[in-house]
Amino acid sequence: MFKRIAWGIVFLLLSVLTLGYVFRMPITQWAIAPSLSQSGVELHCLDWSLNSNVSLSVNRLCLTYQGHQIELGGIVADTKKITVGRANLRLNNSESDPSSNEPFKKLALNLPKERPKIEIKRLLITHPQLHDELTVSIDEERLNTFVVSGDVTAEIAVNNHKVAGRFNLADGLLTKIKPIPALTLNSVHAFTFDGLTVDIKSDIDAEFTQAFSQCPVMLNAFGDVNTHYHLNDNKVSLDTQQLTSWVAFDSTCLALINNQSQREFIVKQLPLKWQIMISDTIKFENEQLVMPSMLLNAKNSDAKLSLTNLAINLQQPLEQAKGDIKLLFISEDIEQVEVNAALNNLAINGEYQLRIDELPNFLPASAKKIASTGQFKIANVLQLQQNVDITSELAFAELKFDKLTAKDYKAQFTTELDDKQNIKASLNSQLSSVAYEQYQLLDVNNHLSASSSLAVGELFVDLNSETKLAQFNSDFLNLSNIRISSKGLQSRALQASHHVFIDGVELVASHHISAVEHPFEITIAEQAATKLNPVLQQFEPLATLTDGSFNGVVRGDVNLQQAEFTLQVEQLSGLYNDYLAKQFSSRLTGNYNSGQLNVAPTTFELNELRAGAVVSNMTGNLSVDNSVARAYQLTGDVLGGRFALDSYKVTNEAQQSLVTFENIDASKLITLDDKSGITLTGRVNGRLPVYFDKQGVSVKSGELSNQGTGKLIITDNAAFDAVKAQQQELSPILSLLEDLDIQGLKSSVDLNPDGWLYLGVNLKGYNEAQAQQVNFNYNHEENVFTLLRALRLSDEITQKVEQEYSTKGTKND
Template sequence: IDAIMLNTQLKNAQLSGNYDIALTALPEFLPAEANNIKAHGDFTLTQLVDSKPVGKVSTTFSFDKAVAYGTTINTYTGKLVASMSEKLDASVVLKSEFKGAQYEEYKLTGINNTLSARANLGVGELFAHLNANTQINTLTSPNVDLNTINVTSTGLQSRALEASHHVFVNGVELVANHHVSKVAHPFEVIIPQQSVLSLNSLVSQFEPLAQLTQGEFNGRISGDVNLQKANFNLTIDDTSALYNDYLANQFRAQLSGQYDSGQLNVEPTTFNLNELRAGAVVNNINGKIKVVNNSAQAFDISGNVFDGVFELDKYTLLKSQQTANVTFKDIDASKLITLDDKSGITLTGRLKGWLPLHFSDSGVEVTNGNLLNQGEGKLIISNNTAFDSVMQQQQELQPVLSLLKNLDIQKLNSTVALKSDGWLNLGVNLQGFNEPQQQQVNFNYNHEENVFTLLRALRLSDEITQKVEQQYSQKGN
């Protein structure tokens, strides 16, 4: 104890005074440690004789550092004001300010809290009405960092505590209700309908290149803290997003599931994505999502691409080693060829095939893929620089190559192999008939191209993507 000073005066049944206390540390028997503790205040009390004191006590106290129950608090200042009326209406208000607090790997900075309690201490059961307001500048953790946290709370304490909290975290709004008793701790969290744009500050911490551009979400979670169980539902509506130069338009899903002792499960539910622009434009994507014991999987996915249909059997999120099988049919060959609009090649007809996608730590590969024709087609080659150059340089091939310039396709069979670096190899067998020269054709060749480079070039020139990027950069979101 550095100092204790007390001034007090008793006059006409009124006790008043003030005090100052300075401690180097708390007594060892207390379950906390603190240093450089200072407190000062004043008090006024009356009606002491009949055991119904009326008055007011005001205290301001501070310490440099404290440790209790594994939590470290730095630079704390608090002010406590307590009062009692003649009708035994009691009121306590505590205003606290922390420079920072830390529990294990969780760190808080810039904490301000005001807590007030009102109760009548007369005969009967005690009911205390509680109100609190908390502001936190930052919360950092191993998984996510949060900024500008505001919590407004109300509660009623009697035999149990009933409380409600209105929370804003990084612009996201939540309402939490809970009931604390000796036997249970049920809770409910309501996520009101709100814009997904408020989630961008969180999304950027996990995927810096990702940006939500429109949409809304809402949900509800209910359960029991003591039992570590909860049920939830979440609705995502009309949501669009950019990832680097990929664009996804109008995603919709309704998720329902359970959390039980560390295990998350989501019932199989349908999702819809109106459009995905990834160089090639994919439309009307439908599929299902489920989570089984923390493992999330999308399955039974289908959609339209190149005026045809594709299907993907299953893909497990966050699983590095897996194979997903894609099948497609009724692909418009003319749309596939126009990926390279300067090729000088025109191809008509319909295609089908399958692609086994092998995912690993090194990327995505395709082995033993296949591409086949559906019915007859047509191949026309004109003004293709590479083709014309070969014909000029290798005169002996001109009779054969000239047959490809106008070819009715009877059969097309191509093996497909894709390396993780984007290099695609097509082993093509083409059979057809050249009508002008009345010549049957059986042609084999290998084609190599880096499709990642091609698709990226197409994405960069995607007019819709550019418009979306310009629109939201102008809004500053």
């Protein structure tokens, strides 16, 4: 009976053991899963068996911890050691796995004080962001202390609340994580992890080289970096104060500059090596990068770039960024470049200073003592609706460009752009002098303003300008007191009008500039001709306009160098030395084309001309053909008769003109002084061929003859009486001339360019008192210039006339 009961118990136990072994998988998971779950570990699969030596063999074990999955296989476990033949660790991609949203917790692993040690012969690690999978082996030399070898070299110590260790990061590992061919890295990192935070102390020696357009740039960093990362709060802090970093540009970059002068200049100015210095902790928090201070300091140079109080949103780095920026650049040829700016999201405010003693010689222009300062405010930098406020000042002592030289330039520039995209800009500039070849401008002041709207489809710019010039000088003309008021509209082309005052002369000009044409129109309002005296007297210092008015219109195209014009002159009067012209009137119509000036034939009138003899009621015709002026068919009253000039051209080429006289009053021609005792009555005709050449003016084979009868009376003429007294034998003959009825008078006229006049006079008449017929031949020589001087108005009369007309001219100014 006892034996039967014993066998029954044994059979029952064997049955239980057999059933337990057969159902070992669900029973094990039911027993182990709750304890693992307390540590945040989920058990998904377990397949084990017992070996013949009563050791545990696990063919497959699947675990999940915070979204990371590990699959173990080929496990052999006994009381001293657990050996894992193979393992696959699939790390979670926190951006795609929903479970990654679960908060991290402090480590509470509840590790047993005694357990078999673990060895993993081959662990395969994968992650969506890894370039290649990592293969490592893990050996637990001491309890909870693991040595990692393979692709990763590390030593890790695990306890209930912390994981700590060291690992190396080098080029070979980087090629599998994320290949960076230009990076050379050798670093050692010590870390601690408590489930919520990671602290890493790194010793880094890295070098990175990148070529931009065949320009190698090298970044070198070495030293210690301390990193703290809070997993739930996503807070990262970097302490890089013990890290030394350099950015260096290779000298071969300068070979990209083909111009040798530019290359030599940049070599002297631009430092190739810069040190990056971060004096405080860098923080990443709430998707923001906070950097209290960073300084880029050029080696062997005073150039510095500093960033302070920098805060950047990593999701929107351009739209949300704050910080202060300061640039200071001083070099051999640049005295100072300084920029101070404050960045506040999409707004930037700042100021700048620039000082350069002289521009580099490779530039097309040269300038000395250049200085510029300014302030700027820009809001909504990356948006269409921007706000801009810029104020700038520029000055230089001298600027030379080609044949242009400008001295003592000062300018103030302002521009404003509001949120409705209305823009306003102004430029106030001053120049002491501007010279171009023989042209010179003195004391130039200009105010230019522009306004527009950037919100419309097509851009229209309204322009206004006020320009004042104290003096315009050239080899042939000097002008003063110049003022120009301009208005314009710039769209696809420029349309502008200008109100110009030059020494009191007023005119209005308008023009239209496009890519193919540049038409213009100049309107000269009717105004006093005396305003032209400052210009006229530069060409003829002895000339003065005393009365009259003028007006005109000029239309043309600058690009085509063509113009048409109309000029009206009314009642123009003036003085030249002691010559007087009164009331000249004409209307000139012409054109300018291909460098040639043409004026259509037109008439003119001149009421009076005093040039020795008084010429009145003069009329004639004017024209200009291919820049050669011609006066023709001139007629007028002179010496009681009429004269006519067939044609005269204003040219250096030799020419001949014919002057004819009709019905000239002989008494006015001969009698100069009533006290002379000589009177001549009658009428005279004449024909004078006048020649103009390089030697001067001459008359050849001219003729004078009487028209009808005349009379010659000589009484009490001292010179005539002296001749009779000295030459008694001629006295009877000469006495016949004292009372002579002239029947015929002929004279040949020749004038040399030196002014000498030769007259061959043949006089025929009858002396009634002596009943004697007279035939008198006489040759006379006299310098015509002296004669004309004798015929002019006396100085006293001229001064009175000039005073009278100058007074009238002043009233007409």
